Amino acid sequence: MNMFDTSMSSSQLGKRRRLSYGIYQPTSRDRVLNDLPDHLIYEIFLRSSAESLLRLKSVCKAWYSLIKDRNFAKLHYDHNKTKKQSIGIIFISRREYISQYDLTIVNNLWEYEEVHLQELKLTVGTEEIVKMTSCNGLVFFHTEFPLLIWNPITRESVELPPRRMDGDSKMATACGIGYHAANNEYRVVQLL
DSSP: OOTTOSOOOHHHHHSOOOOTTSOOOOOTTTTHHHHSOHHHHHHHHHHSOHHHHHHHTTTOHHHHHHHHOHHHHHHHHHHHTTSOOOOOEEEEEEOTTSSOEEEEEESSSSOEEEEEESSOOOOOOTTOOOEEEEETTEEEEEOSSOEEEEETTTTEEEEEOOOOOSTTOOOOOEEEEEEETTTTEEEEEEEO
């Protein structure tokens, strides 16, 4: 049989055949995931860990779009926030003479994860304490400049515009992050 023959029976199409050129046709077992209804995939993803979703978004464009969707992210967070949560402490330290920060995320007393972040552009000294607040899993760093919002799961960060100061005032200001449920938006607030 010629490997380019298009007159194969349906039973022949379903069998996995490794040809001399390394080309194979997937079996029905290989196609199971493609045959799952979209609502089942959605439910499976809602119940998956954030770390799993980070890996799954690189599988195909459809999954990437679903996982990056703002509404899905909110539903995933709401679904998973009812689960038993751990302590969640972040330690940050700057490496001397280079613009790299080491974050140690402590999820409980027995597990921790070290994250090396070159892309976080924090302006802090090696001994300075960085003020942080969080909201719905997002971490807001209060530094002189720039202000950053960081998602520890996706490792993505957003740099905010500089704080607006009143005239020549060097008075310390307080900043925080919150979620506005009516608009489905996050807001950064500055108190003068």
